[in-house]
Amino acid sequence: MTLGEWLDLENALDSGLIGGQLSRFYYGARMILVKSETDYDKYDEAFEECFSAVKKDTEIGTEMLRWLDKSDLMQLAEQEARDHLNKMEGEGIIIDKEDVEQKFKQRLKDQDSEHNGGSFWIGTMGKTSFGNTGGNIGGVRVGGATGYQSAFAVIGAKKYRDFRDDRVMTNRQFQLAFRRLRQFSSRLDTPERELDIDKTVDETCNQGGVLKIEMRKPRKNSVKLLLLMDSGGTMIPYSSLLNDLFQAVNKSNHYKEVKCYYFHNCIYSHLYKTPECENGDWVETKWLFRNTDKDYKVIIVGDAAMAPEELYSDTGNYRGPNDGLSGEEWLKSLKRHYKKIVWLNPKMAPGNAPWREAETAVKQMFPMYKLTVSGLDKAMIKLMETR
Amino acid sequence: MSIFEGTKGYVASPELMDSVNIAIALKKPLLIKGEPGTGKTMLAESVAEALGKKLIIWNIKSTTKAQDGLYMYDTIQRLYDGQFGEGGVDDIAHYIKLGKLGEAFDSEEQVVLLIDEIDKADLEFPNDLLWELDQMEFYIGETKRTVKAKHRPIVIITSNAEKELPDAFLRRCIFHYIEFPGKELMEEIIKVHFPEVEEHLLNEAMDVFYQIRDIRDIRKKPSTSELIDWINALQIGGIPYGQIKAKLPFIGVVVKKDEDLEQTVHHNFQ
Numbered sequence: 001m002t003l004g005e006w007l008d009l010e011n012a013l014d015s016g017l018i019g020g021q022l023s024r025f026y027y028g029a030r031m032i033l034v035k036s037e038t039d040y041d042k043y044d045e046a047f048e049e050c051f052s053a054v055k056k057d058t059e060i061g062t063e064m065l066r067w068l069d070k071s072d073l074m075q076l077a078e079q080e081a082r083d084h085l086n087k088m089e090g091e092g093i094i095i096d097k098e099d100v101e102q103k104f105k106q107r108l109k110d111q112d113s114e115h116n117g118g119s120f121w122i123g124t125m126g127k128t129s130f131g132n133t134g135g136n137i138g139g140v141r142v143g144g145a146t147g148y149q150s151a152f153a154v155i156g157a158k159k160y161r162d163f164r165d166d167r168v169m170t171n172r173q174f175q176l177a178f179r180r181l182r183q184f185s186s187r188l189d190t191p192e193r194e195l196d197i198d199k200t201v202d203e204t205c206n207q208g209g210v211l212k213i214e215m216r217k218p219r220k221n222s223v224k225l226l227l228l229m230d231s232g233g234t235m236i237p238y239s240s241l242l243n244d245l246f247q248a249v250n251k252s253n254h255y256k257e258v259k260c261y262y263f264h265n266c267i268y269s270h271l272y273k274t275p276e277c278e279n280g281d282w283v284e285t286k287w288l289f290r291n292t293d294k295d296y297k298v299i300i301v302g303d304a305a306m307a308p309e310e311l312y313s314d315t316g317n318y319r320g321p322n323d324g325l326s327g328e329e330w331l332k333s334l335k336r337h338y339k340k341i342v343w344l345n346p347k348m349a350p351g352n353a354p355w356r357e358a359e360t361a362v363k364q365m366f367p368m369y370k371l372t373v374s375g376l377d378k379a380m381i382k383l384m385e386t387r
Numbered sequence: 388m389s390i391f392e393g394t395k396g397y398v399a400s401p402e403l404m405d406s407v408n409i410a411i412a413l414k415k416p417l418l419i420k421g422e423p424g425t426g427k428t429m430l431a432e433s434v435a436e437a438l439g440k441k442l443i444i445w446n447i448k449s450t451t452k453a454q455d456g457l458y459m460y461d462t463i464q465r466l467y468d469g470q471f472g473e474g475g476v477d478d479i480a481h482y483i484k485l486g487k488l489g490e491a492f493d494s495e496e497q498v499v500l501l502i503d504e505i506d507k508a509d510l511e512f513p514n515d516l517l518w519e520l521d522q523m524e525f526y527i528g529e530t531k532r533t534v535k536a537k538h539r540p541i542v543i544i545t546s547n548a549e550k551e552l553p554d555a556f557l558r559r560c561i562f563h564y565i566e567f568p569g570k571e572l573m574e575e576i577i578k579v580h581f582p583e584v585e586e587h588l589l590n591e592a593m594d595v596f597y598q599i600r601d602i603r604d605i606r607k608k609p610s611t612s613e614l615i616d617w618i619n620a621l622q623i624g625g626i627p628y629g630q631i632k633a634k635l636p637f638i639g640v641v642v643k644k645d646e647d648l649e650q651t652v653h654h655n656f657q
């Protein structure tokens with residue numbers, strides 16, 4: 001949050017637009033101060049802490065709510081904060097926003113008697129835009145029979161928790177990470193090898209029709225993605241994570257091409273079209289090689305948890321055919337075919353634990369990252385490296 | 388000052404209406420986010436209608452650049468005119484065509500400007516507009532003219548995907564996230580579209596709809612517009628009482644992906 005936004009809040013309070021009810025203040029302040037739904041939950045926490053006195057004791061709580069509705073408490077608190085701010089500005093001190101907030105809160109706490117001044121909450125304009133919420137106002141529909149939900153009802157429901165981005169991994173984070181692929185792609189240091197038609201036409205016309213060619217860097221995202229996901233037994237706990245990942249890739253329709261297949265524990269001669277991994281519902285791995293060129297960026301997601309023979313034996317695939325090659329050899333052929341491959345592992349033990357022989361071997365074949373925010377970021381950077 | 392109080396054809400929550408009014412009062416763009424079909428685009432239409440103002444829509448695509456919204460200089464037309472000896476070639480202003488933002492600035496009356504799906508464009512796009520949205524003016528180099536807003540337009544910006552928008556841009560906006568409507572609100576929305584809808588059909592269809600949205604791992608959650616389409620189909624189809632849950636008629640209207648369809652058909656609706 002910045003000082004500018006804080007001043008906006010003051011302005012809004014001055015205009016009476018977010019007064020009248022605590023819940024109205026809750027939403028109004030949120031609109032001005034919080035710019036992402038991922039921060040709504042944190043805002044709720046702060047709001048709850050700040051106004052907890054209202055909530056804790058029902059008797060006092062109701063009293064305070066009633067009182068908040070018409071008192072100039074907020075105005076005083078706000079005035080205090082403003083004075084404080086001005087003073088500091090006058091002294092040429094850098095304003096510490098926490099300090100201002102602190103004052104603001106302190107003022108709220110200190111206030112212990114009802115001050116009756118102008119009906120600030122009702123708004124200095126003498127009216128609020130919605131006199132009574134709920135029902136119809138002059139043919140206008142106000143959604144929800146109850147109008148504003150109580151601010152605490154909203155907070156209590158913890159409904160923004162899912163939007164938080166400091167949880168392990170969310171859909172949003174996947175999308176952001178995948179956007180990285182695009183961002184980097186447009187910043188590649190490629191030569192200007194695309195005809196800039198608009199500029200050429202403009203320049204040519206400006207020269208009275210004498211052709212003047214203008215070139216530019218390619219703007220389009222040329223990234224092609226191949227996503228291979230393990231949906232074997234040990235991956236079941238991560239199925240919704242995989243689904244998020246899948247959604248993120250599919251939603252960001254910024255890639256030239258996206259392909260997605262599944263495997264069970266290790267990659268062999270066939271790749272499945274669905275996470276259920278049903279025999280028959282698949283493509284041949286060799287077919288995939290023929291139909292995707294080396295420039296596809298390959299993301300393999302799996303825990304690489306398998307018995308050594310699943311990796312090393314040419315009959316190690318206990319669910320389907322091996323077609324003469326061991327899992328390791330299939331993985332190697334993948335590595336030969338594509339220029340860029342990363343492996344994302346939701347479990348990934350640190351170091352090379354001896355009892356995780358297969359994982360260690362896979363790790364030596366492909367750069368492996370833990371499936372966390374930072375791991376994913378690193379993997380995306382790896383994929384976009386030139387060379 | 389004009390205050391937005393909604394329109395008959397659009398159901399807005401009180402906080403959504405507040406967000407519009409706050410944005411207008413503080414003279415800031417209103418950034419609206421939310422799942423597809425939560426009425427983001429329609430909000431701008433409703434605001435324009437309620438306030439009796441013209442709506443200018445700037446639809447953003449992946450290829451849209453900030454400059455497109457300001458103005459275009461039609462050099463080709465000028466060349467043609469020059470070659471065929473048309474008059475007015477010396478007057479470059481003749482060949483300057485204002486974009487949507489330019490149009491909004493240049494309008495004689497205050498307009499509502501909808502910048503729809505801003506996240507479709509390049510990451511840098513919002514930043515390229517900061518100055519213009521702040522100052523409400525831009526400069527046309529070719530004609531040395533400054534286009535300045537006669538009346539500050541009411542700017543509503545929508546964003547769909549959960550894409551990161553630049554901080555500098557966000558700081559200048561009023562932000563509101565439209566939550567997916569709960570059953571109560573949804574009922575009102577449906578009734579706006581079908582005032583005569585039969586209660587039992589509505590209830591049964593909504594029941595199924597919300598359960599589909601809750602199916603785990605569903606790839607594309609159906610949205611309001613899909614529910615509206617479905618109810619429309621059900622009404623026309625004249626489905627007898629109690630059959631919706633059991634037979635899921637016209638379910639393809641609601642669930643469009645094959646994988647999802649399969650999950651839905653096998654789902655045990657309560």
Ligand SMILES: Nc1ncnc2c1ncn2[C@@H]1O[C@H](COP(=O)(O)OP(=O)(O)OP(=O)(O)O)[C@@H](O)[C@H]1O
Pocket residue numbers: 396397398399421422423424425426427428429430545547576579611612615
């Ligand atoms: N609050 C509402 N009141 C009335 N109708 C609504 C409301 N919300 C959604 N609808 C209906 O849903 C349709 C889709 O709404 P709209 O196109 O505005 O959604 P959107 O959020 O812009 O979606 P997208 O992200 O896909 O662009 C509308 O045409 C309208 O019929």
Ligand SMILES: [Mg+2]
Pocket residue numbers: 427428429503545
């Ligand atoms: Mg829209």
